[in-house]
Structure formats: C-alpha cells, structure tokens
Amino acid sequence: MPVPGFADRWRIEPVGAMRVPGVVFASAALLPQVAEEEALRQVANVATLPGIVEASFAMPDVHWGYGFPIGGVAATDVEDGGIVSPGGVGFDISCGVRLLAAPVTLGEVGAALRRLMDRLGVTIPRGLGSGGVWHLPDAGALRKVLEGGARAAAQAGLGTEADLRRCEDGGVLVGADAAQVGERALARGLHQVGSLGSGNHFLEVQVVEKVDDPTTAAAFGLSASQVCVMIHCGSRGLGHQICSDHVRLMRDAMARYAITVPDAQLACVPVRSPEGRSYLAAMAAAANYGRANRQALTVTTRAAFAEALGTSAGSLQLVYDVSHNLAKLEHHDIGGSERLLCVHRKGATRALPPGHPDLPDDLRPFGQPVLVPGSMGTASYVLTGVVPGEAFASACHGAGRTMSRHAALRHVRGAELCRRLEASGIAVRASSLRGLAEEAPEAYKDIYEVVATCERAGLARRVARLRPIGVVKG
C-alpha cells in the first residue's frame, strides 16, 4: 500500500516472522516490474532478520537476487543482537563504480575516439582467464592490498593522494584482516588485480550531456561536454570465494545462535560473534581489493588516454569511487537515539547528505556523489545525497534488470546490437557478442524513471547526465 504523505513509497505490512515492514521506493511505472518477480518476497524475507531496524528497504532499481534482493538495504542494531549476512552484501563484495573526468571535451577528442577505444580495448583485461594489470609477486603482496586497498595501490605508484581523497573511506575500509581470508580466496585473487571480469561489468567512455546543478557539478569536477570514464567492477574471484566460504560457515553456526532464516542464502550470525567479526574482517579485505582493482584500472585508463590523445589528456581526475555491495558499521539516529548499525547495501549506493562528517572537505557542502550507470547505450547519472538521508542514506545503483539473460538473448542478437550501438555513435569493444546481447538496454529498467523516482522519493538528486560514446565490455 502507498505510504501517505510520501511520493513513490510503498509499504509491505509485517506479517508472520517479519520484524519490520518492507518499504519499496517505486513509481507507478516501476511498480508492476517490481511486483512481477521474486524481489518483493525477498524484501519480506530480509525483514525477518534478527536485529533489523526501521524497515527492509528496496531501491527503485530493485530486482530478483538471492537471499537479499538486488537493490536492498537493511540495517541491524549491533548492540541489540543485530546480525551480519554475507547474502546482504552479495558475492561480488565491494562491486562498485568510479568516475574519472578527463581534461578534454568531446570536440577535442573528435576522430581520435576510435584510437582511444582501440587502446582501451587492448589494455583493459576482461572476460575469461585474462589476468590483471597489476602483477603481484606473491601472497604477501596480495595481503598488503587486502589491508591497504586503493592506498596500497597508490603507494605502489598506481595513484595519487588526490585519488584517495575522492574514494569512499579514503580508499581503505578499516578493520580488514587478511588472516580471515581463506587460501582459496587468496589463490583466486592473486592474478586478477586490475581486471574487469565479465557479466555486467564495463568501462565506458562517456560525455557530460546535461548539467542539472552547475555548482555541485563543478565541485565534483564535472562540466558540460567533458569526456569521462566510468568503471564498474568489483573484487573478482576473491570476493566471491569469501562470500561462499562465510555463507557455509554461517549456515553451520546459525543454530548456535538460535537463528533461523527463510532462505539459506540469508545465513547470518550476530555482528558481535566470532563468526561475525571474521566475516566483517574478510569482507573489508575484499572491499579493499575491489578498490585497489578499480585504482589499478584507473592508471591503465590514464595511460590509454595519454597514448591516444597526447600526454596532457592522461591526467584524468577521480570524481568519486563508491561501492554498492557492502555492509558497513555506521551510526544512525533510530527513534531519537544514536545507534551503531550494520548497514547492508546490496546493489544500493551510500548517499551521504551535505554536511556529513565522513565527506572530504571539498565535497561536504554538496553531498556525496552517487554514481548510477545506466544500461549499455543509455545515459548514466551523477546524483548527490540529500538531507535527511532516507534509508540510512542510500540510493539506487543502476537501472536494474527487468529481463533475464535468456530473454535478452531471445530478443537481441549481439552482432545486431553492436551495429546499433556503433550507428548511434558508441564504439564497442566486447569480449563476447552473446555477453553483449545479454546486457542489451532492453533487458533493463528505464534509467530515467529510476533516477526520477530516486529524486521524488527523496533519496538523491540529479547533478549531471552522461551519455556513452565508447564501451569496453567485460
């Protein structure tokens, strides 16, 4: 039922084992897509988790996941038996987006775009068994990455202090402990630092098509017609293995804490338990890996720009780097008192409002950049957080799928899609035509509607719109 007095906000009343209501942010246009699939059942399942406070939230781009819906936000009260669930983070821990702003406009790039795309197509590792651009000699070097994140990359010459200032948490999530990461996860992660992977991961060259808030855009480092690069990837095999390992451990441990869950992928334990601490330390290590991964790809991107467009074009500035699959310990006001919460965002972006103390000085007056990639070939958005910071200061993370990969393949042929994108001025470098078809724009919700819903629902507001001119597809 709609929540009176609030736009685009729907409430699922608690029934059965639900401890809190479900709250879905969706416009009338998006609601039928949300209601058709399993996502709402998953929103209700999350509402049963021990220690959950306020509500089980669903962002406007919510869709069917496993355990949690993708686009789900849930917080538990750490000092009141609140749990942490690897299913509330997802397999790809710290999957996220970073946006780089180039010192060139679309007009200045001109015909050199093809040369730039060819260079990026060759140098950005992606797809199957590709390795990464940062070659770590051994597990000891990997452990430094796990505990140092993007800062470890910068210390190795792959980045600057300016980059770190524009990373969530300064590029390093505290509390990481490489000793909590299993041998199989380490083995999977050793040779993948600096690689996109596959699926919906990508590197896009974009241009700022519309500036909605020039003052905030300028503070973020963005202006009309500027060329940008958006990178979407995560913690690769290492993060997935950590998720798998800890779900298995928690499935066995739950009984000791008298926890039952409606879905095995919601396996969880109290944050204040040995298993909970172990997961959070390993998850933080994976988060740091994800940030180092995107940092390493940034350096490769800068080199490609310099090579294709001239040395000065290589000085791309980081606008922001934010994870959209993470659980974080944060303080929030609950019923008038400040509580320490474990905030799970699975396919949802933290969206700190203006004035928040965790923002770097130069961004604090404007709020946190929220990077929202659209589907391939359509617009992406830069939003910013707004007061008061609904849903524990969270917003959407993308367009959100609406069509299965199978269905996309029935509707779209990869070669045809490639031609269509090229005809509309988007250079495509894909590792697989079938993979390209599975990520066709038709398979996703309308990004314009998702962003407009975020705005009407008071989750974030628009700063700038970007359109793609080149896609390197994982």
Next chain:
Amino acid sequence: MATVHRSGDAGAATQEPPRGHRLVPHTADCIVESWGPDLPVCLVEALGGLVGSFAEVPDTATSRVLPLAASSGGAEDAVVTLLEEVIYVLDVFSVVPVRFHLEETEDGGLAGDMEVVRADEVRLIGPVPKGISYHDLSIGPVDGGWRCHVLVDV
C-alpha cells in the same frame, strides 16, 4: 562411473532423456537444472550445464586431468562444492573443465576427476560464473532418478 555428455535443451523435447541439463532464466544470473538416474550422473550433468552456460568447448584433446571430490556432507553441499571447483580452476589455473567423471565413495562422499582445456582454447559465449548460491538450491531423488536446481552467480 558417471561421465558427462553434452546435452541440448532437453526442455524442448517432448520426452525427457534419462539424463541431461538445461539453463533456466533468472533475472540477473543463471539457473542450472540437471537430472540423471543417480546422484553422480545428476551432478556430472550439472557440471556440464555450468560449463555450457559460458563456454563453447573445442573437440581438441584435453591438456590435464584434475581431481574432483566432495566430502560426505550431503547432496546440497556436494553440488556447491563441485560446481565451485570449476570456478576455482578457471580463476586459478585458467583452465576450463570439459569432461567430468564421478563416483560415490565408500564413506558417502564423491570422488573423480575432470579433464580440462586451456581457457584460451574455448569460445566465451556467456558471462563467466563466479559463485554458487544456496538460494532455492534443491537436489534430491525424484521419480526414481535425481534432480538438481542451482543458481549460479555471474
């Protein structure tokens, strides 16, 4: 010993063959369903389905044989363990398993091996699997055979 045979989309057939696998739509990821007369065959088919979801394998000779095993922790854990092994060797050794052999051990576990080819010998036809989910996982005896339904994160 159960050995994989690559099967087409058995869902399109009027009568289901005694063993096989198929891919079932999921919004963001991939679901593998398999079936067979016994647990090892059902698992071997699930493994074949997983590989078929992302790789078109050549008919060239395989380069290595790697061990494959699951302890006696139950069928659910076995399917997750075995499918994860495919993902593991893909990430760590850059190889793609193309043929699987499995049999039950005396202590109730499963043991066998998988023949692999180098990853650069296969054609990538879909998103690479990265994790195996327990969400809606089911495996067990049905109508005199075994059936498995497992969600793969891609």
